[in-house]
């Protein structure tokens with residue numbers, strides 16, 4: 594089945610010029626700097642870069658490598674926040690309800706099942722610097738907007754703007770790393786043909802809007818991306834669903850990359866070179882690749898004698 598799908602960014606996606614990481618109650622949060630300026634971003638323009646950068650943060654978490662704060666801050670000032678507050682809520686217009694049903698709350702508070710959280714408690718989780726009165730005034734603003742606006746498109750954009758594109762909106766670093774790790778783990782296990790050990794609703798696309806407006810004119814229909822996590826999830830699904838999958842992991846450094854050539858095994862020329870050197874060294878030192886791993890052939894007696902003479906053993 595061939596379908597022409599267009600991906601569009603909503604005109605109301607934003608990124609701030611500067612972000613910071615702060616600690617509140619033993620939890621690290623990433624949020625816009627108070628002096629940062631806000632501008633719109635076309636997420637569809639960077640779809641592949643966004644996916645690869647996220648997967649490669651995930652790769653570092655997966656292999657327990659150090660992640661510098663600057664790496665996360667650079668990611669955020671390039672693409673903005675992920676939008677977890679909207680994405681994890683099953684009821685899309687949770688700001689108008691008293692309770693929020695949370696999708697895959699394991700990532701929020703280590704509970705496996707659907708969880709209901711009080712709206713104030715949920716907002717406090719993502720606005721750790723705001724007090725009760727300030728949080729209440731956000732809720733009021735959302736309710737008033739919903740009463741005024743009759744067209745759903747506008748309502749979604751406006752609520753997103755008040756909620757996830759607010760200068761006070763913060764995302765826990767732990768949540769970001771969990772997400773990136775899950776995405777990388779899913780890719781790695783798919784490539785190795787190992788089924789995922791747990792179901793990951795966290796990785797499914799949520800609240801995606803689509804439009805058929807151009808279906809008869811352009812013979813295609815479009816999905817509208819409203820926040821970063823949607824852009825990642827949609828592109829990940831599209832990449833994984835291709836007949837010839839170009840989203841791969843480098844055979845040398847394990848980083849994710851999108852190959853131009855379906856046979857490519859390495860993300861960079863440098864990695865290809867290093868892998869070749871490694872392979873030829875392995876050959877000369879009699880390391881043999883077998884099904885069960887590596888076997889090292891011991892050097893012959895003459896070689897040991899020769900080394901002893903030269904004082905190397």
Ligand SMILES: [Zn+2]
Nearest residue numbers: 843846860864
């Ligand atoms: Zn590599």
